[in-house]
Amino acid sequence: MASIFLIGPMGAGKTTVGRQLARRLGCAFFDSDREIEAACGVDIPTIFDFEGEVGFRCREERMIDLLTSKTNIVLATGGGAVLREQNRLNLKSRGVVVFLDVDIDVQVERTSRNNSRPLLQHGDARATLMEISRLRGPIYHELAHVHISTSNQRHQRVVDKICRKLDELTRTPSHPENISSECPPSDT
Numbered sequence: 001m002a003s004i005f006l007i008g009p010m011g012a013g014k015t016t017v018g019r020q021l022a023r024r025l026g027c028a029f030f031d032s033d034r035e036i037e038a039a040c041g042v043d044i045p046t047i048f049d050f051e052g053e054v055g056f057r058c059r060e061e062r063m064i065d066l067l068t069s070k071t072n073i074v075l076a077t078g079g080g081a082v083l084r085e086q087n088r089l090n091l092k093s094r095g096v097v098v099f100l101d102v103d104i105d106v107q108v109e110r111t112s113r114n115n116s117r118p119l120l121q122h123g124d125a126r127a128t129l130m131e132i133s134r135l136r137g138p139i140y141h142e143l144a145h146v147h148i149s150t151s152n153q154r155h156q157r158v159v160d161k162i163c164r165k166l167d168e169l170t171r172t173p174s175h176p177e178n179i180s181s182e183c184p185p186s187d188t
Contacts, residue, residue, distance in 0.1 A: 003073045003095035007140055010079040011107040012100040013150045018076035020159045031076045036063050061086055068094040082139045098162055099144035103151040
């Protein structure tokens with residue numbers, strides 16, 4: 001089975017959906033941000049404090065290269081992972097890229113629950129999220145094999161939709177090879 005890489009903005013549910021999808025598919029789950037924290041021994045805000053966004057993005061690029069080299073995984077990437085060309089190349093060529101999208105209102109509400117997002121620590125969070133979306137949205141769309149909205153949907157429903165799309169892709173001749181032709185049925 002091809003690895004599945006989840007991309008999208010912060011608050012789209014990549015980690016939660018990714019865990020459930022990996023469980024459904026019977027494969028390993030990784031979150032690139034958590035892997036960076038484990039490798040560094042500090043959290044993402046601390047990395048931003050000491051190294052800035054550029055330092056963090058360098059660490060992220062190395063981690064994305066390492067993780068996308070693994071087989072049979074589901075990977076939740078950080079929202080900005082798509083900013084680096086090498087990350088985009090690794091994601092697109094090494095697995096199936098699933099863009100989890102979210103409406104701005106839902107994103108604002110979800111991200112307000114967590115104060116550990118460095119890019120939202122200063123200024124108007126809504127304005128920041130809208131600007132990030134304007135810059136990254138076209139990249140997400142271009143990179144994705146599959147596009148799913150997570151707005152106002154239960155995570156299990158999102159997993160079901162991803163599985164249906166993955167099944168459809170296996171019937172498409174131009175799709176990346178080695179993807180499983182069938183997702184196991186939902187437990188619910």
